[in-house]
Amino acid sequence: MKRLASGLFAFALSAAALAAVAAAAAADYPARPVQIIVPYNAGGGTDLTARLIAQTLEKYLGGTVLVRNQPGGGGGIGTSAALHARPDGYTLGTGSQGPLAMLPHYGGIDYTIQDVDFLALIGRNLMVVAVNKNAPIKDGKAFLAYAEAHPGRLTVGNSGAGGANQIAMEGFAMAAGVQVKSLPFGGSIAAITACIGGHIQAVVAHPAELIDHVKAGNLRVVMVFEDERIPAFPDAETAKELGVDFTWAAWKGLIAPKGLPAAVRAKLVAALDKTFHDKAFLAKMTGMGEDVDYRRSAEFKRLAERDAVVAGNVIRAIGLYGMNGKTK
């Protein structure tokens, strides 16, 4: 009985101590530099965005915020490092669509989307379909009609096999019940060039990559995978207008491993909220050509999980599921 009492006492004591430590941790947080792992090379879009966020976040978090680049494996290596870090709020990561919603389906990846704590969505990179200016396809309706009339013959270029752009086109085709011929290129620019040259009929790409070519009259944007038409290409119809329930865009956000202390998480989320309402920060992002589309944790999570399901279905349908090894 005495032993049990002392055991209980010890347990109570250590629990109290732990609680005190945790409370202290939240109050002190951040006591040392906070790291954001960027799973891509320095100098890229995600890297520059992360550095700008780090700069602004320091102000609201009251501590040093550093960016660490850990590229490789299409972003899978750095994302894995961020998700397997100790969940204490000192290691965060940028979470992009590729590594979070798509890579796990290809296999050989040691995390799933269930391991992610979504903190904030930074922005989305819209996905549109463009055709050569001389193509008989004049609008979204004609695009769909052509795909229906010529199953598997409409050639659509994308940025690379299994990338977000291919998933976008194949996802649209699945939702519309048509078949197109997706042709992977070594990067978006190569695909766009082939489309301008008339070697492929259409291309899936981001608006920023196409806008100059549309202005120069080389290409015509016929369809956007958004809920509503976009100001850059007001004539392009949404897939929804054509009766195809499909939306798709690339995105990036900030993530952490699951299990952050609640107080730390609250402090972090509040500081991020202020960051994304910081006028100087927003102006700098716009100057770099990055569209900020800030969304809070819950909405970010919903978007990411929805995309992971869509991507999983498409990847299974095009036969690339588990291509790189066992899926977790």
Place this chain on the structure above:
Amino acid sequence: MDALSFFTPMTAVLIFAGVTVGIVFGAIPGMTATMAVAVCLPMTYGLNIDNSLSLLLALYVGGISGGLVPAILVNIPGTPSSIMTTMDGHPMAKKGEAERALKIGIVPSLFGGLFSATVLFFFAPPLADLAIKFSYVEKFLIILFALTIIASLSKNLLTGIFSGVLGIWLSLVGTYDINNGGNGETRLMFGWMEGFLSDGFSLLSVLIGLFGLSVLLAEAEKGVPAEATSQFKLSGAKTFSLSVFKGQIGNLIRSASIGTFVGLLPGIGGSAASVLAYTQQKNLSKAPEKMGTGVPEGVIASEASNNGLTGGALIPLVSLGIPGDSTTAVMIGAFTLQGLQLGPLFIGEHLETWDMMVINLFLANLVMFAIMFFAIRHIVKIIQVPKYLLYPVIVVMCTVGAYSANSGIMFDVWTFLLFGLFGYFGQKMGLEVTPLIIGFILGKDAEIYFVKSIESYGSLWIFFTKSPIAMALWGLIAVSLAYSIHNIRKAARRGKQDAAP
């Protein structure tokens, strides 16, 4: 001169420094113009757009030009695009005409550079429109065209073709990339090799191994001759004079045009330009059998074409935002950083930057010529250094080059060693190195473009029916083959006549 208002003392310093550094990078086997630009790119972060372009373009021109120095002096191409310079340049050096060969080399370099800059300035948009007409099908045919050189380059037709095919075979080692129409599996290797070879053999390591190390090993085998120091005369019976270019105007213009044209096609590398220009010169030469024995026209063809690349590769970059070669691909970063969007609207919206680019390109070429012309008499002394001192230094440089080629992968050094030994023993068995390396360089692209053509169009007939360009290319391939067969038969007949009496 309004257009020259950008010109400041800083610009002059940057161009001069850029060209010099570029030449050094070009001259060290295993280091290239692309690396020179990549290494110096971060330095431009603090400069304005005018100055950063002065530096980068100067590095580019210097890097492409420097390759002829080791090609002529020690038979090792400093960069892949000066492979064909070794064919006639080094035999000239052996004849005691090293200084003459170098001087003959830099004149067409200058011509090619200025020619392509002029073409860039006047015809960039229409040529960019032409470039995008080349799909996978046409690109495959151009590479096939370049591969026909193997027939006319071989000392013995059969071993030459065998070596070329072996080179193509070696180029296929590695992952069959899913983006290239493959299945993502590794090819031509065992499982335990995947860690090293998933990207295949590195081109630069193979190149300097085959050309550099194997030659040095063969020389080492010969031992140190008693009169080692006086082996090479710097300038022999013939001294350099401009009269050597008499009758070569056609060669100059044709080779520079080929260089510019190959440059403007994205996805076809600079070595193809040098190879194509050399073949065409050989086919059209009055004395094709002399090509390869140390005649100026071979050096002229190769050097005019590789400097012709520079302006050509900038054409799709400025008018479409697509780099024409690997060096201009690195340059995109400099533009993005300055907030300049390259693409169809670039020239119109940034007229001043555009003018300045072209002027910079002109200046860089002139500075390159001046530096090289006065440096040659000093550079050329390298070959007077006793071989037992010179060659170990070259091996060190090659090793460093191989290691730095892909920013520090040790396997690239082993590749260099492996291919050095392979080249050494291979040559003893009659293998021909030049067809092998041409096969290696062009083989992979040939496969990719072939597979992608079939994937896109689904039929073999597309290669004949795709476009008038494709048909014209078939014509050129046929003519090139006919010429080389004709030349081989003529040489064989002459050989018989020589043997008969």
